[in-house]
Amino acid sequence: MKPLDFGRSDDPRVQAQLDRLSALSVPQGRLGLETIRALLDRLGNPHRQLPPVFHVAGTNGKGSTCAFLRAMLEAEGYRVHVTTSPHLVRYNERIRLAGELISDAALAEVLAEVLNAGEDLAPSFFEVTIAAAFLAFSRTPADVCVVEVGMGGRFDATNVLEPEALAACGIAALGLDHERFLLAPEDGVPLEPMARIAFEKAGIAKQGVPLVTLSYRPESNREVIAAAQRAGAPLAMCGDAWDVRPGVMTTYHDQVGTFTFPRPALAGVHQVQNAGLALAMIQHQDRVTVDPLAMAKGLLNAHWPARMQRLKAGPLTGTREVWLDGGHNPQAGAMLGEHFAGQRLHLVIGMIEGKDPTAVTVPLGPTLVSITAVPVPGHDWHPVEAFGPKARPAPDVASAMAMIPDDGLPILIAGSLYLAGEVLRLNHELPD
Known part of the structure; x- marks a missing residue:
C-alpha cells in the first residue's frame, strides 16, 4: 500500500494540489540535487533570497532541535520561517511563515506554482515541498529561517542552501534509519554503517559556515571531522567546543562562559542534548543575536507534537x-x-x-x-x-x-x- 503521506484537506483548493502531490514519489535510482536546483531556477531561485538559515540534520532529535531554535529566536522577538517534516495531521504543518502555519489559500497557490513549473522535471514529493517552502519564505518578510533536513543530508533537497544563506548547520543524534537510501552501495563512501550515516548527515557542511554537532561513536566522529575539513566549515563538536549537562537546572558551557538555564519543556533526558545543540548553534554563529533570557524563555516554551x-x-x-x-x-x-x-x-x-x-x-x-x-x-x-x-x-x-x-x-x-x-x-x- 502506498503511504498517504501527502495528507488530506478540507479546502478544495489545497486538496486539488495534494492530489497532484500524491502521484509523486522518490524516483527510483535518482540521487543528486540537479532536479531541485532546476526547479528552483525556474522559480527565480528563492533559496537565495532568504534571511539567515539554521539548517539541522540528524537521525533523532533534529525536529526537537528545530523546535528549540524556533522558540528561542521567537522569544528574542524575531519573525521565524520554519520547514519541518513529516506533517502529523495537516500538510500545512510543513511550512510556517513568520510564526504562523501557512494558510490554505497561500498553500494552494504556492503548490500549484511549483507543480506547474516542474511538471516535466518529475520532481519528488519532498522536492516540491521544499521548493514551495522556500518560495513562500522568499515572499513573506521574516528575520530568520529554521530548516530541517528531510532524510540524510548530502542529497536532501534542503541541501541546495548556499553558504551566503546560512547562519549555522547542526547535526543531532545519529542512528540507523532509512537504510535502503542512506546505506545504498556507492563508490567512494564509508562501508561501516554508522560511519556512512555520519558521512551523509555531514554532507550539509558548507564553507565558512559553523558546523555544530553532538559527539558520536569514533567512526562517526571521524567522518564528521573529515566532512568539516573538506568543506572548510568551522567545527564545534560537543565535548570540545561546548557542553551541556542535565540536572535540576540545565548547565551549558562554551568558550564564552557557563550559563544555567531551566530544564527544557520537552520531556525526556535526551531533550537536554537537543536543547544544548540549539543553544550551541546560536552561540557559534554571528548572523543573529539572542539574549540568554530569550534562550531560557525559549527552552520553557518549546513545543514539538508527538515527541514525548x-x-x-x-x-x-x-x-x-x-x-x-x-x-x-x-x-x-x-x-x-x-x-x-x-x-x-x-x-x-x-x-x-x-x-x-x-x-x-x-x-x-x-x-x-x-x-x-x-x-x-x-x-x-x-x-x-x-x-x-x-x-x-x-x-x-x-x-x-x-x-x-x-x-x-x-x-x-x-x-x-x-x-x-x-x-x-x-x-x-x-x-x-
Whole structure:
C-alpha cells in the first residue's frame, strides 16, 4: 500500500494540489540535487533570497532541535520561517511563515506554482515541498529561517542552501534509519554503517559556515571531522567546543562562559542534548543575536507534537495519563526505555512494515503491563505477532484504549508518526 503521506484537506483548493502531490514519489535510482536546483531556477531561485538559515540534520532529535531554535529566536522577538517534516495531521504543518502555519489559500497557490513549473522535471514529493517552502519564505518578510533536513543530508533537497544563506548547520543524534537510501552501495563512501550515516548527515557542511554537532561513536566522529575539513566549515563538536549537562537546572558551557538555564519543556533526558545543540548553534554563529533570557524563555516554551507529548484530556484519552511518541527506531526506543525506567505502563503500538518491531518493545520490556497492537492508518503495518506472545490486537486506537483497564497506570502510544497524527486528530489536538 502506498503511504498517504501527502495528507488530506478540507479546502478544495489545497486538496486539488495534494492530489497532484500524491502521484509523486522518490524516483527510483535518482540521487543528486540537479532536479531541485532546476526547479528552483525556474522559480527565480528563492533559496537565495532568504534571511539567515539554521539548517539541522540528524537521525533523532533534529525536529526537537528545530523546535528549540524556533522558540528561542521567537522569544528574542524575531519573525521565524520554519520547514519541518513529516506533517502529523495537516500538510500545512510543513511550512510556517513568520510564526504562523501557512494558510490554505497561500498553500494552494504556492503548490500549484511549483507543480506547474516542474511538471516535466518529475520532481519528488519532498522536492516540491521544499521548493514551495522556500518560495513562500522568499515572499513573506521574516528575520530568520529554521530548516530541517528531510532524510540524510548530502542529497536532501534542503541541501541546495548556499553558504551566503546560512547562519549555522547542526547535526543531532545519529542512528540507523532509512537504510535502503542512506546505506545504498556507492563508490567512494564509508562501508561501516554508522560511519556512512555520519558521512551523509555531514554532507550539509558548507564553507565558512559553523558546523555544530553532538559527539558520536569514533567512526562517526571521524567522518564528521573529515566532512568539516573538506568543506572548510568551522567545527564545534560537543565535548570540545561546548557542553551541556542535565540536572535540576540545565548547565551549558562554551568558550564564552557557563550559563544555567531551566530544564527544557520537552520531556525526556535526551531533550537536554537537543536543547544544548540549539543553544550551541546560536552561540557559534554571528548572523543573529539572542539574549540568554530569550534562550531560557525559549527552552520553557518549546513545543514539538508527538515527541514525548503528554496528551490533554480529550475524546480519546478521557482523563487518563496518556503519552504520545512517534519514535520507531532503536535510538528512539532506548530514549523511551530510559524515560519510563522504573515505572509500569501500558503500551499501544503501531508500526509500519520495514521498521524493527522490537525497537520500542525491547527497551520498554521491564515496564510493560500490556501491549496492544493496532494498524497504522493508510500503511502496511506489522501484525500483532511481531510484538511478541503477550501482545494482543485491536482494530484501531480507540478500541485499544477501551481494552486497557482503568488501573491508574499511564499509557504510551508509540511506534509511528503516522499513527501519532491519527491520535492527535482523534483527541482534537491539532498541531498549530
